[in-house]
Amino acid sequence: MIHTWPSPAKINLFLYVTGVRSDGYHYIQSLFQFLNYGDTLKIIPNKKGTIELFTGNNSLLNIKNSIITAAELLKEKALYYGRKKTSNFGAKIFLNKKIPIGSGLGGGSSNAATTLIVLNSLWKIKFTLKELATLSLKIGSDIPAFIMGNTTIVEGIGEILHPINRQEKWYLIVYPNLPILTKDIFSSYSIKKNTTKKSIDFLLSSQFYNDxxxxxKKKNKKIKKLISMLSLYAPSRITGTGSCVFAEFNDEKSAQKIYSLLPYNVQGFITKSVNISPLHRAFYKKNMQFF
Known part of the structure; x- marks a missing residue:
């Protein structure tokens, strides 16, 4: 049976840089919250040995997409660890892209995580979620949180996870129609002093911020104006290192009211946060096993 799988978006309710490694990777503390919104992937396994990606967004076909990278990594590591002879493992993957590129909503990382989890199951490789999370760090630092599938405090370079439960809220997510690539922000990011690493209890009881x-805002006046406008009505910040701005509400009606005030030159949607990833909920619903 062929299933379509969720590849959910996330927001960073806070994001702090606590240090920099000698290789340039940043140590962080962040609160990683899933949204009931995202891309979808239809994955059809085969024995042709090739991974093929199909999507309406042609720009994603002209680069080393995270989906292809994840599938090839899974094949390579399964063979290396003697889990399976994978030379004939293949798949056709159909991506329905809703998460904007460069938005800070984690689309590429989420796509990679969904690919790893689903193909691990369909190919019967039997890596555990923790093993997949470790493997995924070779692709991106956000991916382990997507794989483990809970609202979580993320530390280190993305490999240290502290799952938590948080009251589910409604969010207005606004995309200003301009992408910001993570590598560009990190390369231009400068601070006089890193944020001091704090305890989880302190982080959760303090006002949230994104370093x-x-x-x-200095690089993009449009985003600065958007944050100022939304902050008049609700707590509002950027998410991750992208261009999307989110505003938090206790109910959908309040979010809809502010959505109606958005300027014409932006895109927006309203969604609810969830403590369990929609991908994990889909596995439970279909009575499938991760490993």
Whole structure:
């Protein structure tokens, strides 16, 4: 049976840089929240040995997409660890892209995580979720949180996860129709002093902030104006190192009211946060096993 799988978006309710490694990777503390919104992937396994990606967004076909990278990594590591002879493992993957590129909503990382989890199951490789999370760090630092599938505090370079439960809220997500690539923000990001690493209890009881927000606002007046406008009505910040701005509400009606005030030159949607990833909920619903 062929299924279509969720590849959910996320927001960073806070994001702090606590240090930099010698290789340039940044140590962070972040609160990683899933949204009931995202891309979908239809994955059809075969024995042709090739991974093929199909999508209406042609720009994603002209680069080394995270989906292809994830599938090839899974084949390589399964063979290396003697889990399976994978030379004839293949798949056709159909991506329905809703998460904007460069938005800070984690689309590429989420796509990679969904690919790893689903193909691990369909190919019967039997890596555990923790093993997949470790493998995924070779692709991107956000991917382990997507794989483990819970609202979580993320530390280190993305490999240290502290799952939590948080009251589910409604969010207005606004995309200003301009992408911001993570590598560009990190390369232009400068701070006089890193944020001091704090305890989880302290982080959750303090006002949330994103250390990259000033850098993004200085580079993009449109985003600065958007944050100022939304902050009149609700707590509002950028997410991750991207261009999307989110505003938090206790109910859908309040979010709809502010959505109606958005300027014409932006895109927006309203969604609810979830403590369990929609991908994990889909596995439970279909009575499938991760490993």
């Amino acid at each position: 990259f927000e000033n850098t993004v």
